Amino acid sequence: MSIAYNLITKCPETGARLGVLKTAHGSVQTPAFMPVATQGSVKTITSPELEQMQTGMILGNCYHLYLRPGVEIIARSGGLHKFINWRNGIITDSGGFQIFSLGGMRKIDDNGVTFTSHIDGSAHYLTPERVTRVQNMLGADIAMVLDHCPAYPSSYEEVLRAVERTTRWAWRCRQAHLRTDQAQFAVIQGGVYADLRLRSAKDLMAMDFHGYAVGGLSVGEPKDLMYEALDTLGPILPEHKPRYLMGVGSPDALLEGVKRGIDIFDCVLPTRIARNGRVMTADGYLTIRNAVYAADLSPLDERCACPVCRGYSRAYIRHLLNAGEISGMRLTTYHNLFYLAALMEEIRQAIARGDFGRYYREKSPILKKYYGGVV
Amino acid sequence: MSIAYNLITKCPETGARLGVLKTAHGSVQTPAFMPVATQGSVKTITSPELEQMQTGMILGNCYHLYLRPGVEIIARSGGLHKFINWRNGIITDSGGFQIFSLGGMRKIDDNGVTFTSHIDGSAHYLTPERVTRVQNMLGADIAMVLDHCPAYPSSYEEVLRAVERTTRWAWRCRQAHLRTDQAQFAVIQGGVYADLRLRSAKDLMAMDFHGYAVGGLSVGEPKDLMYEALDTLGPILPEHKPRYLMGVGSPDALLEGVKRGIDIFDCVLPTRIARNGRVMTADGYLTIRNAVYAADLSPLDERCACPVCRGYSRAYIRHLLNAGEISGMRLTTYHNLFYLAALMEEIRQAIARGDFGRYYREKSPILKKYYGGVV
Numbered sequence: 001m002s003i004a005y006n007l008i009t010k011c012p013e014t015g016a017r018l019g020v021l022k023t024a025h026g027s028v029q030t031p032a033f034m035p036v037a038t039q040g041s042v043k044t045i046t047s048p049e050l051e052q053m054q055t056g057m058i059l060g061n062c063y064h065l066y067l068r069p070g071v072e073i074i075a076r077s078g079g080l081h082k083f084i085n086w087r088n089g090i091i092t093d094s095g096g097f098q099i100f101s102l103g104g105m106r107k108i109d110d111n112g113v114t115f116t117s118h119i120d121g122s123a124h125y126l127t128p129e130r131v132t133r134v135q136n137m138l139g140a141d142i143a144m145v146l147d148h149c150p151a152y153p154s155s156y157e158e159v160l161r162a163v164e165r166t167t168r169w170a171w172r173c174r175q176a177h178l179r180t181d182q183a184q185f186a187v188i189q190g191g192v193y194a195d196l197r198l199r200s201a202k203d204l205m206a207m208d209f210h211g212y213a214v215g216g217l218s219v220g221e222p223k224d225l226m227y228e229a230l231d232t233l234g235p236i237l238p239e240h241k242p243r244y245l246m247g248v249g250s251p252d253a254l255l256e257g258v259k260r261g262i263d264i265f266d267c268v269l270p271t272r273i274a275r276n277g278r279v280m281t282a283d284g285y286l287t288i289r290n291a292v293y294a295a296d297l298s299p300l301d302e303r304c305a306c307p308v309c310r311g312y313s314r315a316y317i318r319h320l321l322n323a324g325e326i327s328g329m330r331l332t333t334y335h336n337l338f339y340l341a342a343l344m345e346e347i348r349q350a351i352a353r354g355d356f357g358r359y360y361r362e363k364s365p366i367l368k369k370y371y372g373g374v375v
Numbered sequence: 376m377s378i379a380y381n382l383i384t385k386c387p388e389t390g391a392r393l394g395v396l397k398t399a400h401g402s403v404q405t406p407a408f409m410p411v412a413t414q415g416s417v418k419t420i421t422s423p424e425l426e427q428m429q430t431g432m433i434l435g436n437c438y439h440l441y442l443r444p445g446v447e448i449i450a451r452s453g454g455l456h457k458f459i460n461w462r463n464g465i466i467t468d469s470g471g472f473q474i475f476s477l478g479g480m481r482k483i484d485d486n487g488v489t490f491t492s493h494i495d496g497s498a499h500y501l502t503p504e505r506v507t508r509v510q511n512m513l514g515a516d517i518a519m520v521l522d523h524c525p526a527y528p529s530s531y532e533e534v535l536r537a538v539e540r541t542t543r544w545a546w547r548c549r550q551a552h553l554r555t556d557q558a559q560f561a562v563i564q565g566g567v568y569a570d571l572r573l574r575s576a577k578d579l580m581a582m583d584f585h586g587y588a589v590g591g592l593s594v595g596e597p598k599d600l601m602y603e604a605l606d607t608l609g610p611i612l613p614e615h616k617p618r619y620l621m622g623v624g625s626p627d628a629l630l631e632g633v634k635r636g637i638d639i640f641d642c643v644l645p646t647r648i649a650r651n652g653r654v655m656t657a658d659g660y661l662t663i664r665n666a667v668y669a670a671d672l673s674p675l676d677e678r679c680a681c682p683v684c685r686g687y688s689r690a691y692i693r694h695l696l697n698a699g700e701i702s703g704m705r706l707t708t709y710h711n712l713f714y715l716a717a718l719m720e721e722i723r724q725a726i727a728r729g730d731f732g733r734y735y736r737e738k739s740p741i742l743k744k745y746y747g748g749v750v
Contacts, residue, residue, distance in 0.1 A: 041695055041702040047686070069669065069694035077672050077688060085686040294444070297452050311422075311460040313452060319444040320416055326701055327416040 002183035003141060003210055005030075005242045005263075013357030015234045015261035018348055021057070021242050023089040023141035024181055025081060028056030029348055030242065030263040033254060033340045034091065035271060039064045040074075040084045043271050044330045045337065047086045052307075053334075053341045056088050059266040062135055062144075063095030063102070067117050067124070071137045079139030090140040091266070093246070094131050094173075096147045096187070097215070108148070110165065128172035136179045144213060145173035147187035152220040159191040162216075167203040174207050183210035185244060191216055192225040194232045201233055212237055213244040214262070223253060223372065230260035237261065251280060251343055252367035258347055259360055270336035275329045277321045280339040284370030286314075288332065293318045306338035377558035378516060378585055380405075380617045380638075388732030390609045390636035393723055396432070396617050398464040398516035399556055400456060403431030404723055405617065405638040408629060408715045409466065410646060414439045415449075415459045418646050419705045420712065422461050427682075428709075428716045431463050434641040437510055437519075438470030438477070442492050442499075446512045454514030465515040466641070468621070469506050469548075471522045471562070472590070483523070485540065503547035511554045519588060520548035522562035527595040534566040537591075542578040549582050558585035560619060566591055567600040569607045576608055587612055588619040589637070598628060598747065605635035612636065626655060626718055627742035633722055634735055645711035650704045652696045655714040659745030661689075663707065668693045681713035 004022040011017070021028040035042045035050065038061045042050060050058065060080055065071065077083040080090055099106065099113050107114040112127030126134075128146045135143035146169050148162040166189045177184045186204035190197035204212065214233060217226045230245070237243055242263045248254065249267025257265060270280065277289040281301035286293075288300065299309035300317065308317075308331045320328030350359035379397040386392070396403040410417045410425065413436045417425060425433065435455055440446065452458040455465055474481065474488050482489040487502030503521045510518035521544050523537040541564045552559045561579040565572035579587065589608060592601045605620070612618055617638045623629065624642025632640060645655065652664040656676035661668075663675065674684035675692065683692075683706045695703025725734035 039694070039698045039700055040691070041700045044701045044705075046702060046705065048682075064698075068698055069690065073670050073672075073690050073694075076670070077690065083688070083691050085691075295448050295451070297448075307423075313458070315444065315448050315452065316415070316458050316460075319414070319448075323414045323439075323443055325414055325416045326419045326704065327421060329701065330419075330421065330705075 002181055003242075005211070005240060007240055009351065009354070011351055011356040012354065014259045014360060016258050016351050016356045016360075017261055017263060018351040019242070019263055021089070021263065023057075025090070025141055026056060026088045028089055028264070031258045031344055031347055032056060032264050033249060033344050034059050034264055034266040035337055036061070036266055036268045037084065038268065039068070040080065042337075043275065044326070044333045045271075047084070049334060050086075050337075051088070053338050055337075055341065057141070057264070058086065058088070058090055060084075060090055060092045060138065060140060061095065061098060062092045062131065062138065063098035065092075065138065066095065066134050067119055071134050075137040075139070081139065089142070091142040091185075091244075092135050092138050092140040092144065094135070094144040094146040094187070095126065097149050097247070099126065100149050100151070110168070128169040129176040132173045132176040136177070136182065139179070139182065142183045142185055142211065143177065145170045145184065145186050147189055147215055149189065149216050149219070150191060152191065154191060156193055156196070159189070159193055159196055163189045163196050163200045163203075166200060170204055170209075171207060174209070185209055185211040185213050187213045187215040187246070188233065189216045190229070192221055192229055194228070197229050197232045198236065201236055205238060209241075211242040211244060213246050215246045217245065218247040218253070218267070223256075226253070227256050227260065230257060230262065234261040249340065250371050251340070252364070252371040254340070254343065255347065255360065255364055255367055270340055271333050274332035274336045277318075277328075277332060279332050280336050288314055288318050289321055300332075300335050301339070304335065304339060305342070306335055308335040308338070377556055378617075380586070380615060382615055384726065384729070386726055386731040387729065389634045389735060391633050391722075391726050391731045391735075392636055392638060393726040394617070394638055396464070396638065398432070400465070400516055401431060401463045403464055403639070406633045406719055406722055407431060407639050408624060408719050409434050409639055409641040410712050411436070411641055411643045412459065413643065414443070415455065417712075418650065419701070419708045420646075422459075424709060425461075425712075426463070428713050430712070430716065432516070432639070433461065433463070433465055435459075435465055435467045435513065435515060436470065436473060437467045437506065437513065438473035440467075440513065441470065441509050442494055446509050450512040450514070456514065464517070466517040466560075466619075467510050467513050467515040467519065469510070469519040469521040469562070470501065472524050472622070474501065475524050475526070485543065503544040504551040507548045507551040511552070511557065514554070514557065517558045517560055517586065518552065520545045520559065520561050522564055522590055524564065524591050524594070525566060527566065529566060531568055531571070534564070534568055534571055538564045538571050538575045538578075541575060545579055545584075546582060549584070560584055560586040560588050562588045562590040562621070563608065564591045565604070567596055567604060569603070572604050572607045573611065576611055580613060584616075586617040586619060588621050590621045592620065593622040593628070593642070598631075601628070602631050602635065605632060605637065609636040624715065625746050626715070627739070627746040629715070629718065630722065630735065630739055630742055634731075645715055646708050649707035649711045652703075652707060654707050655711050663689055663693050664696055675707075675710050676714070679710065679714060680717070681710055683710040683713070
């Protein structure tokens, strides 16, 4: 057995779902947000801190780990969990998104992708089989298929070709997947074209994956188009399998995703903006480097229960960031991840109470106001 | 009452002392090493981690905090402890060393020092009175007097002038010191000239400070000359007051300092080298970025009990550092501070057992071999 998803309850008014995703490395209460450990580390943060925030699952990037430090050393150490000292769940993405967004001199054909490393310019050739093999070696709880993620905007014809290729590659990944203790999720493409989304989903569902991710969104399209795509998919995805929206971590979009039946999310947003001094609060984004906070002795967020907000002032955190102190980035990162963990907990409690519809109507305009207009 | 030093026992063979330094913010078992929080943060590390390592006292830099974020905001937040969220002991240095080593366009006269900020080139004038006032406002448990720290090498005449100025300034600092809940330590100068060391110590002891620091060492002189200076001072310093050797954090020098009666030490060495990927181990320094560790799944130090050595491999930490991951610097920093904390604990236990003489004879050649030749 690889994973098991138990659907606990559904919102009577919306598509929101409360569930538990069980893995060989503990259980994740869903809906959940997963911090991103791009290179095998959630930037500035360590495992005990993630556990303090009840983080059940993180995302590792296959593309990055494949290039550096390399898969062999991770496999030899006993797998990614052991290598990075993390005992809860891990998903590894396939690297598809990174190959299409980071790799230089990319050449794609139906068999696979040739690209050059963004680190040292070395040439690499990845096929669906090889990507699956690499993820088998990394040994995360959930592996992703190699997909073709077109940029936004792309023409209908381009997206159609990406959908068809994603389907063919998904089947090859499915055949190449050898570990019975590792789940494998497919990635639904289709851009903002409803019929292509449906086609991609149906093609992939026919192959009976352990779960389904929605890819190719949050790549620059207006948020409303992302929500439309989720509206299209919500009713047809299998009820008893987990649903994963890739690359989404903005508070407003998390709420909208949950409303449309998404169970798990990942995004570098909370950690990346934190390192630049931007934090999420009950009153929206706060850019802590601004001079206005130089003598502000209040916490980042008065209403936040995290140890950063209980122990440190805006003035101190601003000082640390301005003085180039790494601890400043630690504190803002911790806070942002805690903020999202607390938001997801609030959402789960609303679904559990059977009250998500009302919660959504109250919370959605607030989050849209504070987080809707910006990425 | 500001602080109290209780001498628990002395080594029957050497000058080593076991004691407890009590402050308004807890007690420090001595001999102890104090991590340096230059700008109000022990670089990459937070307070709970320092507490995990039983850190009883840290050092803050008056010069840095005065320039950025400024003393007023720290005072207004309730003092340095509150501002940086640290509940154990703090010493602030006077900035003397930084003024002489960092400040540009320095002009020194008997009244004080004019210097330009290394941050923005702004001009500043600090006198003994002003430095004392700044430290009163910071509110550390122990404040240091403004001293004149000459470079190494300096002529006898130069060092003599520095000693005389240090004495005059110490007296003015003593007069200006207003807080009864804050201790004040003098800084003994004299370079490597035994008669000047004795003169400086006697001058300052006549003013009855709460404790005595040995400054102007570990500034480039051969280690043997540093030990000679400590040999000179050991017998004459008051037995029931704490003795602080400034700027020393190399394992071999810590042991030699303890042997000569030093109670507390500070140095940026363990944290600075850690960020460059250099760690202290039972087998000496290890430069973890070296290619030889790329596939090394053993911990930084097999014999170390710290969470870093219990959870992470050399290969992973090397990967983090090479990939520019901040967590790598966190792990090496934590390990180095833990290594020194464990060394000091081992030393304290040897003194407590009445066994320090034997311990010293066994340990000293090993530490000299591994750490004696390098800074």
